[in-house]
Amino acid sequence: MTTLHSNNRQIMLKLLIAAVMMFGFGYALVPMYQALCKVTGINVLTSKNDYGVRAISPNRIGNTQVDYSRKVTIEFDSNSRGPFTFKPVKNFLEVHPGEMTEIVYEVTNNLGRTVEAQAIPSYAPKSATEFFTKLECFCFQQQTLAPYEMKRMPVVFVIDAGLPEDVKTITLSYTFFEIGVGQQPAGSTTPKT
Known part of the structure; x- marks a missing residue:
């Protein structure tokens, strides 16, 4: 009986350690992802507050004038990982640096259940970010x-008037993906009936 009790304690201890390690790994994923994005310069994540501060910061005030002497083509791209139809309403726009511009993306949930999702942006060329x-x-x-x-x-976005003259085209790309547990495989878009 003591051996069985001892074995149960060892198994319980191993399970507890595994659970703590899984929780720690899950908790560390977000900072690791953000550090990776910062190092590689892809999927730059910035909060709404950071963008608001950046848009009105004193260092940027000189760049808020619209430069009507040049145009930049903004291409819009979309990718979905999950049960979605996801696309921009226009594939490109021509904008003047300093001009506030709006583009609309449309997304459709193709499943018969509620879905939580997130979009991650990326830019090309990297220097335009x-x-x-x-x-x-x-x-x-x-x-x-x-x-x-x-x-x-x-x-809603603004291209800074300080954009280098040699950059004529910027691509804004989003990957829209399902988040959460128990999701359908990424390639599946067949609605459940």
């Missing part, structure tokens, strides 16, 4: 989509 200021974006927070719901989600 610091000159692309989003004032409003659906990527600032998670999105909840009811069964078969379609949402129109705006992105």
Whole structure:
């Protein structure tokens, strides 16, 4: 009986250690992801407050004038990882640096259940990232989509007038993906009936 009791304690201790390690790993994923994004310069995540401060900071005031002498083509790209139809309403816009511009993305939940999702932006060329200021974006927070719901989600942005002259085209790309536990496989878009 003592051996059985001893074995049960060892198993319980191992399970407890495994649970603590899994929790610690899950807790560390967000900072690790943010550090990786910062090092590689992809999927730059910035909170809405950071963009608001950046847009009105005293260092940027000189760059708020619209430069009508030049145009920059902004291309819009979309990728989805999950049960979504996701796309911009326009594939590109021509904008003047310093001009406030809005583009709308549409997303449809193709499942018969509520889905939590998040969008992650990325930019090309990488050097344009610091000159692309989003004032409003659906990527600032998670999105909840009811069964078969379609949402129109705006992105309001300004291209800084300090953008180097040789940059004529910027691509803004979003990857929209389902978050949470017990989700359907990423490639599946067949609605449940």
